[in-house]
Amino acid sequence: MLILLFYCLSLIALAIGTASIFMALIEAFPEKCLYYHFFIRRPINWSIFLGLIIWSCILFAQQNEFPIWSIPPLILSGMALILTYKMDQNKAFPALFFPKIAEDAEKLPLKDDMEMAVIEYNGLTKCYPLDYVMHHHIINDKFNDKIVALTYCAMCRSIIPFDVTEIGPLFVGSFKNANMIVADKRTKTFFQQASFKSIIGKLHPYELSMIPFQILSWAEVKATIEKPAVVAVSEKDFRDFELPIAGLWKKIVASESTPGLSAKNRDKTFPARTHVIGITAASIEQQPVYLKKEVLAKKIVENNELDFVLVAAGKTVNAFNNRWNNQRLALSVEGKKIIDQKSNSCWNIRGKYISGEIQQDLSPISISDEYWFSWIKFHPKSKIIRL
Structure with a gap:
């Protein structure tokens, strides 16, 4: 009976560790599940992992022999804990906070046909190569006394800058309906990026405020902006975009597949x-x-x-x-x-x-x-x- 309990707890931990993926891809799960999972996944899996270790040590102290049968569930719960961190949208696509602007944009590894998001706001104009933004999904930057979050959902190619001065910087919270969910660092309120609207959290109901921007090629930026302010990038920032599973991204974009949004609802x-x-x-x-x-x-x-x-x-x-x-x-x-x-x-x-x-x-x-x-x-x- 004790062995069964160990295995049940480790399998529960494994389900929790991977839930951020399957709940995002299965439409039947409401956004609220993703929200509450965001808060409970780490405490629960740490509790299961440490609890099984302590329990195994108690059995060893009582029996003067380590329970070998506890090793597989311990390994499973340890793997579940690792997955809890690895299968986190925020880890896969880490948002940037106030990146450095290059001193000389002409020296950056930019090609003339590269597309750039050009944001002119509150007295400043800054440029962000989309191939760079794509790897982070969100870049938070300062425009004098304003904070702007440039968001880019790679799955649906929705590129939207928001004025987030009132609520603070954003990060990738989750994914639903083939579109990313963003969240603010301060309250962890969830917002659907494509609709601008809050889903759940302390700020709900709340709507993010989009600001105008332009998409131009690097050649057009150079021709229309004297000494353009471009975020500092390197060659590695323009690596091919990939999901955690190698090769999966190319298969998705070459098909009619829209993960998280079923064909019948499209x-x-x-x-x-x-x-x-x-x-x-x-x-x-x-x-x-x-x-x-x-x-x-x-x-x-x-x-x-x-x-x-x-x-x-x-x-x-x-x-x-x-x-x-x-x-x-x-x-x-x-x-x-x-x-x-x-x-x-x-x-x-x-x-x-x-x-x-x-x-x-x-x-x-x-x-x-x-x-x-x-x-x-x-x-x-x-x-x-x-x-």
Whole structure:
């Protein structure tokens, strides 16, 4: 009976040690299970492991002979304890906190076609290579007296910077519906990254505040920003992205598989990893969405009903308000410049003023360049606009 108890406890520990993975991948488990598991997994598994060791020592003291039968369950509980730490989303994708900015960005191992998240906020402009951000999923950085958390869910390619000044830095809490769950360091409240909304925790209900940003190639950054501030990176920061199981990531992205979101609950209007451009600006409630390849082909796409324009540059898309002084602009793309045909005003591809009558920058609109399956899952009322 005692042997059975030892094995039962070790198997319970093993289930707890791996639960952060299978609960994230099986939709039947609610997010609350992941939340409470986050707090109890280590104390329980440490208690089981130490309890079995102490129990074995007591039996040895009583019988003057070590119970050999206790070794397998001890090993199992020890493995469970290791897995409790190893199978932690926060360990697999460690968030960065206030990284160093390179003294000379030109000396960094950057290629012209590398995509970068460019955040201009609170008087500062900083650039982050996406191939670098992908390994961490979250980069927390200071923009003078503001704190911004740049989040990047690799599974659904949702890249979203949040102003987290009020709640503090974020880290990867878990994973659900093929999208990461982020949490704040101070209260450990869980938030669904793609929807911005809290799930459970001390701050619930609470909604994260997205800030506008742009995705540009390194070549476009150099052409539009004098002495760009880029996070310090090295060659090893651009290693191929991998999940804890080698080779698994390439198989996933080459398929229609969306771990954590079953095929029956996935919208199949388009292939799962179709790139789309969704409007996330809070001022635009309809949140329309476009196929990215169609926007790239058109170069510039006006939405006169909602007063914004999409501008394609290379392989990237950004959005701007297309009104000035209650007048609609007639924007076009000519080379690497945006031109208003009415006023002959000119801006660079970032919307920064160059010349002409309208002597101010274009106003950016928040968008998300992500996969179709994720966008429509978290924005079910979104209207697809075909060009």
